[in-house]
Amino acid sequence: MDICIIGSGYVGLVSGACFAEVGHHVICVDNDQRKVDMLQKGHIPIYEPGLEEIVHRNVSAKRLRFTNSIQDGVDHSQVIFIAVPTPPQPDGSVDLSFIERVAREISEVLKKGEYRVVVDKSTVPVKTGEKVADTIRRYNKEADFDVVSNPEFLREGCAVPDLMNPDRVVIGSSSDRATDLMKRIYEPFQAPILVTDINSAELIKHAANSFLSLKISYINAVSAICEASGADVEMVADGIGMDKRIGRNFLNAGLGYGGSCFPKDVKAFIAIADELGVPFGLMKEVERINETMLERFLKKVRESLWVLKDKKIAVWGLSFKPDTDDVRNSLAIDLVNRLVQEGAQVSAYDPKGADKAREWKLIPDSVKLTKTPMEAVDGAEALLLATEWKEFANQDLEEVKKRMHTPMVFDGRNLFDPRMMKEMGFTYYGVGRQVIK
């Protein structure tokens, strides 16, 4: 099928590449000419395992191309996906101005008698589909189209496998004609397809992300009880996660959830519920717990190091999670900034995120960014692990110990085994775990 995707960010670019990979013809549109130029030259603006190969393969096979022209995309496609950002506003509600502008731009190029399906893939508040349809109709009375909601559930860092093998595909549609076209697009992925009304599909996305955030805050709240009672949160998570009704996924205690989805979507869901007159106190608590995690972690560091001013501290990890260079809304970045505010001398290492952290000025210039994890720990009085990259688990810990001034590790993601760390001579603090004396 001929598909156009407007917006070449994480969701748009990976979706476009994967749709092409299964044989569709895809045009990715972006209004950022620099990004389009880059993509046309074969450069991928984000780090996402497996993406570069897929993009190159499908560009060579002439199934994938890039343009800045919505007209070009709409003229040559049956289905038009909108995958533009929906950033938060200061009050937590969603800024829909990019979606609205794209809806108007699409309406300007839709032609009478040339049916198109306009699909909202961005994460949007319930009832946005109705507004997109109204907008297109208002600006083009003759347009022949349907609007569909098709939320995306891919995770950064494993976006390609998530897209190629989704748990489910949700299609919110009120038109059989549109639903049939959508099913044809997703047929090659062999995933279960759930067809719903548009409002339900939109709500599924916010409800899913909020539920996952809730799981994380739940285990983080339990981690505080573990610390206070002498239990180990990893064992507790294993024990409750073995119940199939609960599941072990997303029960990893740590610094809390970050990134450009969960914090924004929880806030948005709270704002949506408020606006609908059904306040969602539970999600407010989820958010509150998340906001306490960094402070709890820092308290532990201060309790051991006392004053942080002038202390040399190493931080491993800057990206908001492993396998991505995305440093937006990263708790690791917040941690570095807090340490610097308290006067610490910070050396940080991240396998992929360091350049963006510096380029986007997310951390002060005084933070030393090192080329290897070992360099970061040289002379450090404490090592703080903020992102659980596999690379960190594979370091030579004897060498780490030798290089550090004091072998003290604060593990914000419970990557290491406390007993093993103790045996190796480290003083080790995890989240929700006991310090083995």
Ligand code: UGA
């Ligand atoms: C999340 C959802 O998982 C995707 O399904 C969704 O499509 C995406 O948001 C989106 O809305 O676009 P993502 O933000 O890429 O994906 O990353 P996750 O793997 O969900 O992690 C989010 C945050 O939760 C990270 O900061 C991670 O460290 C934290 N987390 C995750 C925990 O603290 N504990 C866990 O057990 C799992």
